[in-house]
Amino acid sequence: MALRTPPPARPREDDDAPSLRERVGGTVTHWVQRADTPATSFYLLAATTGVLVVLGLVMVLSSSSVESMEAGRSPYSQFTSQLVFAVLGVPLAYAASRVPVHVWKALAWPAVGLAACLQALVFTPLGVEVNGNRNWIGVGSFTLQPAEFVKLALAVWCAAVLVRKGPLLRDWRHVVVPVVPVGGFVLGLVLLGHDLGTGLVVMAVVVAALWVGGVPLKTLAVPGGALALVAGVLVLSSPNRMRRIGDWLSGDCDVLGACYQSAHGLAALAGGGVTGLGLGSSREKWSYLPEAHNDFIFSIIGEELGLVGTLLVLLLFAALAVGCMRVIRRHPDPFAKVATAGVMAWVVGQACINMAVVLGLLPVIGVPLPFVSSGGSALVATLLAMGVVLSFARTEPGAAELLATRAGVVRRSLVVAASARGGRRGAR
Numbered sequence: 143m144a145l146r147t148p149p150p151a152r153p154r155e156d157d158d159a160p161s162l163r164e165r166v167g168g169t170v171t172h173w174v175q176r177a178d179t180p181a182t183s184f185y186l187l188a189a190t191t192g193v194l195v196v197l198g199l200v201m202v203l204s205s206s207s208v209e210s211m212e213a214g215r216s217p218y219s220q221f222t223s224q225l226v227f228a229v230l231g232v233p234l235a236y237a238a239s240r241v242p243v244h245v246w247k248a249l250a251w252p253a254v255g256l257a258a259c260l261q262a263l264v265f266t267p268l269g270v271e272v273n274g275n276r277n278w279i280g281v282g283s284f285t286l287q288p289a290e291f292v293k294l295a296l297a298v299w300c301a302a303v304l305v306r307k308g309p310l311l312r313d314w315r316h317v318v319v320p321v322v323p324v325g326g327f328v329l330g331l332v333l334l335g336h337d338l339g340t341g342l343v344v345m346a347v348v349v350a351a352l353w354v355g356g357v358p359l360k361t362l363a364v365p366g367g368a369l370a371l372v373a374g375v376l377v378l379s380s381p382n383r384m385r386r387i388g389d390w391l392s393g394d395c396d397v398l399g400a401c402y403q404s405a406h407g408l409a410a411l412a413g414g415g416v417t418g419l420g421l422g423s424s425r426e427k428w429s430y431l432p433e434a435h436n437d438f439i440f441s442i443i444g445e446e447l448g449l450v451g452t453l454l455v456l457l458l459f460a461a462l463a464v465g466c467m468r469v470i471r472r473h474p475d476p477f478a479k480v481a482t483a484g485v486m487a488w489v490v491g492q493a494c495i496n497m498a499v500v501l502g503l504l505p506v507i508g509v510p511l512p513f514v515s516s517g518g519s520a521l522v523a524t525l526l527a528m529g530v531v532l533s534f535a536r537t538e539p540g541a542a543e544l545l546a547t548r549a550g551v552v553r554r555s556l557v558v559a560a561s562a563r564g565g566r567r568g569a570r
Contacts, residue, residue, distance in 0.1 A: 184532060186461060208428050235529030235532070238532070239533045246298055264276050277335040291519075293488045295328075304352065311358075341376075346487040390504070410425075410438075427442055
């Protein structure tokens with residue numbers, strides 16, 4: 143009996159249909175393309191900044207209430223102070239975002255001069271010393287940390303100077319003058335106050351501006367090496383800093399002595415688990431963790447909001463970096479590119495240092511988490527800096543027109559909604 147070969151299988155009608163992977167990939171590509179508009183940088187930076195400020199206010203209230211009551215103050219005292227500075231800083235950021243780019247160029251030299259004068263005041267009778275650092279000005283109950291505004295002033299000033307020199311930056315002498323004498327003088331004022339953490343962030347601002355400004359790598363190695371040498375000398379000449387580094391490198395550091403703060407910071411992160419103990423439920427803030435509302439607020443976030451909360455903070459700063467990188471890549475004005483690079487090195491770099499300290503990846507340095515940690519001067523200065531970057535994002539090619547169009551749509555929608563409410567009231 144002859145075997146019959148089976149007929150070829152008919153192709154199914156859905157063989158040519160896209161697979162699940164192709165459909166998902168197409169959907170993602172579609173939404174990415176829709177999100178990539180000339181105004182994306184502006185919206186991304188504004189939204190990220192707003193979320194970080196709100197998160198900071200909530201966490202300052204949670205982490206500071208116990209110590210405030212212990213000191214005989216209202217549990218809302220630290221939060222109220224932070225809220226006042228946020229209410230002051232947000233309008234300043236909005237006003238800065240409306241300033242044209244050429245105005246920031248014109249303000250570069252006056253800004254760095256004013257910042258240097260304010261920083262010099264810390265060595266007068268107005269100066270206030272906290273934990274061995276003399277970097278505050280006190281007038282009555284009001285204190286100001288001028289070093290926070292030095293960072294912004296240097297970012298804008300370096301951008302103006304480097305862009306004006308332009309092609310001359312191939313010659314090392316044009317890199318040295320006036321960046322080294324002026325920047326070194328301002329940096330020296332910060333370091334004389336014994337605040338190495340802030341000094342390191344100021345160094346990062348200058349190096350980032352030089353790099354994006356077009357200084358060749360071989361030329362950049364000279365000021366970079368000089369800054370590293372200065373930092374090394376300051377560490378080696380300070381027994382306190384050497385002890386911190388020794389404790390950090392030691393495998394058997396005393397958790398009840400030198401490593402007390404780091405140990406309790408890690409304990410807070412570990413105790414939070416994946417989802418956290420719940421907002422306001424931290425145990426370490428009950429006078430176990432020093433600087434819980436300031437330098438170690440990231441630990442309280444991990445304890446109360448868990449791994450989810452810490453990853454949210456990481457994603458927010460990553461989004462901030464993406465927004466700044468978009469401005470650097472898309473803006474036609476080199477001044478905006480260099481100034482944005484300086485601000486990004488300050489905000490994102492300082493956030494990385496703070497979180498690395500809390501995680502034990504760096505010795506305790508003492509820099510706050512931008513937007514989140516308690517501190518009025520830091521919050522206002524950082525919001526003002528983001529306002530400057532938002533002014534650059536607003537002037538990206540096509541961004542101004544798109545923002546104006548969407549603002550008009552929102553205004554018309556509000557008018558229609560108000561008219562509809564008025565009509566319903568009249569009908570009643």
